[in-house]
Amino acid sequence: MTMKQTTADLLEKVRATSPLVHNITNFVAMNSSANILLAAGASPVMAHSPDEVEEMTGLADALVLNIGTLQKDWIEYMVLAGKAANLKGIPVVLDPVGAGATKFRTDTVKHIMNEVNISVLRGNASEIFSLAWADIRTRGVDASLTVTPDMIHDAKELAVKLRCILAISGPEDIVTDGRQVFRVANGHPLMTKVTGIGCGLSAVTAAFCARADGDLVSATAAALGYYGLCGDLASRISRKPGGFFVAFLDTLYALSSQDIENSLNVHRV
16 A cells, blocks of 8 residues: 555544544643644543543543643653553654753653653654754754754664654654654645644644554654645645644645645655
């Protein structure tokens, strides 16, 4: 099956079955991630109380852990939810927002990954590679590194070391589990001008992985391709951030299999 067929098939499954995605995410992205998941066809829930995180995860089809507005007590709740997800056997997507910017964030990501089996680590290049090289710094939540072909070898090695799929965002995205590698060339610069769009990508990745039938690498690449393609098409409607986000939500909701066939740009390396 081609990646265009895979992407269209997974999107159809998400829309038909509305997988429940449990998000322990940041205050900035809660609303936008919920709307993004709804537009894509999934069902969002945002629950971070220690009184219910394990029970809620038990009801979910996938879990997203996002450290954007990190608080110390939330780390414990994320680990509790992550272990519940591992016990149930559902995908766990970790978004290491700002890893490399502070020791607290970097250490938190490493702690979560030591305690929980992460399915997909989804972030920009500086966030992800800061987990391997201490001299890489992240400026706020912006990427200070651009994904280049030279990074593919390092990304594969890091995926093996971390025992998870890496989804590295940049002008061109890379998805790898250490063996397979996909490059995703869909996406538009306006996507970096609206806060929460990256966090929404982690949520959509979880939704696609929830319906992956075991092939999480292809599902992750398909999610990034679908998301980037929606950004491409939304940019034709509006070139200003506010209008772009509205158009982006509408495109997530309305994207057709023909759009995917015509314009998806995801390739196995």
